[in-house]
Amino acid sequence: MSADEVRRRPSNTRASVRRAPGPCARWDDENASFIREILDLVGDKWSVLVIGTLADGAVRYSDLADAIPGVSQRMLTLTLKQLRRDGLVERTAYAEVPPRVEYRLTPLGTSLLSTVLALADWSASNYAEIRRNRTAYDAG
Template sequence: MVGRQPSNSRASVRRVPGPCARWGDDDAAFIREILDLVGDKWSVLIIGTLADGPVRYSDLAAAIPGVSQRMLTLTLKQLQRHGLVGRRAFAEVPPRVEYRLTPLGDSLLSTVLALADWSADHHAEIRGNQRAYDGAG
């Protein structure tokens, strides 16, 4: 349709309090995109692993249990694309590549570590809730 303006789909629904009421549709879509990235299990573990400084690719792979080479590479590329992680390649034989948090990634670190700590602190309680829910069905 020519000349049709995009609508703010949330403007046509009843307003309710909460964080979503603070943002327009464009902001909400971007926020979901970023939360999908930084809330991803591999992103959280990579960001946490880079907390103490630059880490070689092979050391990252060894430090993160269960991550495949493919997922590590894809996640690192996404974190680089968003400016959260930097990559430095050294002209050596064999080649050496290090990854580090950028200042933007470093600003996210405390939030990511708090989320990981919360998960670890509530592990037993959440597992118990899952078992109770699954057993009730």
């Protein structure tokens, strides 16, 4: 077979990945894309910070916004909607004046909490070294 024929032949990337070590090797073809979607969500910086902030129980929307530096109202709202859609966070609206809305982790969200907190702790413990590495890389 010529090199041209090899290049034109479709490749089976998932089959290649399954032969290589790593987390992707454990995923079947049917669910791989969905698993990557979930990783995108739970690995997103705002999701990590929201989940971590909800660790101690229900929190009002305004208190969430105050507790997460740099998050815009739009990003907080979008993140909460996605976390609710996936069943990680629940929203409770109280019929009061002024209206009160609280968010809390569901049991599924709570099951993710230790992983999220470990990631946040790792980031806090290693940011100085990473900053030094970036500076050295950018200088070279």
